[in-house]
Each structure stands twice: as structure tokens, then as C-alpha cells.
Amino acid sequence: MNIKKLLVFFLLAFLPIAGIGWFLHSGEASSNMLLTMVLTSACMFFPLVAVVITQLIFKESVLGGLGISFKINRWWFIGWLLMPVFVAVTLGITLLMPGAKWTPDSETLQTAFSQLPAGLGNVWGFVLVSVASGMIAGATINAVFAFGEEIAWRGFLMKEFKGKSFTAASLWIGFIWGLWHAPIILNGHNYPDHPALGVLMMIVFCILLTPILMYFRKKSGSVIVPAIMHGTINALAGINLILVSPSNDLLYGCSGLAGFIALLLINICLYIYDTFISKES
16 A cells, blocks of 8 residues: 555545635635536546546556446446435335424425426326436436546545455545545535534445445446446435425435435345355355
8 A cells, every 4th residue: 555645646636625615615606506516516526636646646557457347247237226225225214213204295396296297296206207317317427427536436545455354445445535525515515404513424424335335346347336326326315305304414315324224234235145145156
């Protein structure tokens, strides 16, 4: 593990997002929602730029050895289809929590229903359309943005931490990934009601999600797969928050406690499969 190389990467990856966070906090973008969205979306490409510059500085192939492969196998589809399962399990856990209520008659949903085709203007039609469009977006445009991060976390850092165990690498990469989000989390992203505590929540979320993404990166042999999974989560996560009220960013949804429990269950299932089932087949 090249410590100097890692420090250069961290500096290049963290400084730009810290600058965006400072700009957002200054209030310059607070009245311009489009500018805020553009800036937060652009942040996803900072890790990619950091990887490219770091590789060039240390005279290595720009993106060589980072797992960029378009050789499709079954793990591409399993990983992609696992994401709506994660969202559904999270929704079920959310509804079991104190205070959470299923609200198919909310004003937001009624507005959404009116924009759906005839026969789909109900809660199940909304879910069907949302999941279908989210899956398509997750595997296309969202995956492009997510690739900007994944080439760093599940590409560059997995290569740099290859000397560590899967568990240790997962913890380190998950912690770094979560901490990287801190500047925009402090500005209300994901946890608008608890921005300071949201930093810790995001770190926990990333630590729990990282083993899953690393597992599919290894099984598929491609960093494109975690990019698709990452992009699909981003596309589908909002469904839970629309279907449940009142708002509680610490407990409900994919990045709340309900999502943490769902991710833990998925990690356990993958461990059982990899330890006891796949080796017997």
C-alpha cells in the first residue's frame, strides 16, 4: 500500500468537494436550486478526476487495472435486480417503525397519480412506473455519474487495499467514501433535518453498503456493476420517502436506520451464500 499515493488521491478527491460544500454553505447557491443540483451532481466526478491525476503523477496507466470491463455475466443482472429488493425491504422495515405511516393518499402522490397514464393513476401504478423508470435510469445516465465515484472507491481503492482482508478493506473504503460526502451532507443533502448527525449516518450507510458493492465488483470482474447498483439506488431511494410519512431522515428510507437494517440483512445473506452455498455447488 503506497501511503504517499493514497494521500495525493485523498487531497485531490476531498479538496474540490470541500470547496463545493463551502460555496453551498456561503448561501451563494441557496436561491438557485438548479445550480445546487448541478454542483452536487458534478461532485460525483471529482473522485474520477482524482484517480486520473494520481495515476499520471505516479506514472501508471490512467485507468488500467481498475476493473473497467464490459464483459457481461449473470452478476451484472443480479446486482442490478438486488437494488429494488433493497428498497422494498427498506420500505417494509420502515413501516414497522414507530410513527411511520403508509400514505398513499398524500397530496404529493395524488399529484403524481394525475400525471400517470390511464389505469396507472394509483399507488401501485406509481410504484410500477417509478421502479421501471428508476431501473432504466440506474443502468444508464445514473450509472455514468456513479461511475465517477465507483472508479475510485471500488476501482482505485480496492486495488490499493488489495493487501488487506475483504472485511478490513470494506471498512476502510466505506469510511473514506462516507467521509467524502461530509461537505454536502453538512449542507442538508440526504439528512436535511440533522446535517451534523447526518455525517455519521452517511459513514455508517457507506460502510454497510461497501461490502455489497465490493462483492459484486469481485464476482462480476467489473467496476461497471457497482456503478449500475449505485446509480439504481440513487434513482429508487426517493420512493420510500414519498410513500411514508411523517418525514424522519434518521429512521426512514434507504439512508436511515431502516436502510441500515436492510443492508445488514443483505450482507448476512451474501455471507451465507458465499460461505455455505456457493462452495457446495
